[in-house]
Amino acid sequence: MKALNINVLTALSIALLLSLCACQDQAARPPQQQPSEGYRDYRRDTLLVKKKIEMAENMEGKWVSEDYLTKISNSKSIYSHRKYATQLLGFDFDKSILLSNEPYLAGFTEVEGGYRNYLLFDRNKTCFLNDLNKYNTFPSIPKAFDLQYTEGRVEMYFPIERTTDRFRKIESTLDDELRKIVTAGKYLAEGDSIPIVFTKEGKVNFLDFSSYKLVSNFGEGVEFDAIVFFTSANPGHWYRGTLYKFEFQGRKLILKRIIADWATHLHDVVPEEIVLMKQ
Secondary structure (H helix, E strand, O other): OHHHHHHHHHHHHHHHHHHHHHHHHHHHOOOOOOOOHHHHHHHHHHHHHHHHHHHHHHHOEEEEEHHHHHHHHHHOOOHHHOOOOOOOOEEEEOHHHHOOOOOEEEEEOOOOOOEEEEEEEEOOOOEEEEOOOOOOOOEOOOOOOEEEEEOOEEEEEEOOOOEEEEEEEEOOOHHHHHHHHHOOEEEEEOOOOOOEEEOOOOEEEEOOEEEEEEOOOOEOOEOOOEEEEEOOOOOOOHHHOEEEEEEEEOOEEEEEEEEOOOOOOOOEEEEEEEEEEEO
16 A cells, blocks of 8 residues: 555656646747737738739620520520620629729610729729729729629629629621631532531632621611621721621521611512522
């Protein structure tokens, strides 16, 4: 029993000694310093700058109303969906402008460009906002909105109305994009084995024509889906081309020649049809 008591006392002594050493070691260490308020502000600002640069890089390019493009792609009709649901048909972003002291959105409609909204980068929301305090003679959208880049789209959120306009980035020009989703592809005329190719860049080998445009700005008597064909590889205004009314019926592209009178804006439709089958 006496040996047992000695062992217990020895164990307690060792435990006490280890605890004392640990306390002395902890006391010897300098207290861990908390980051200063200035450092935290610097770190937060650095993250915000990185976020702003990332957004500017993702948003650079040309953006067009997703509502407009989706409906046209599904129907193959531009004229039927000329009245898009978004505030603008689209806009352009330049990374260097978004990161400048005066960032802005360069908006456009199907008729013209020149619609500008000055922006600011909001630190709390970490996104660009419409800067309503920056005077602009002709603002494209004279009300509050936030711009967010989300999964390959730019979303324009209107906090008062609680609505969102969505825009899709396109590769080059709006003309190219419309040709890509409406007419681009290979076709065959009845009884012909040589394919007729419509490219998204506007090239074609149809009759004597080598290039074409799709009408997207309607007026001047053109109140229908129309293609303007040109014999030149560098087309100009509609007046220099030959106008055709077009309609898709499944895989069939039906073309009707238009005798255009640009002085009166009264145009006659030639009844004969040219039917091309998309391959």
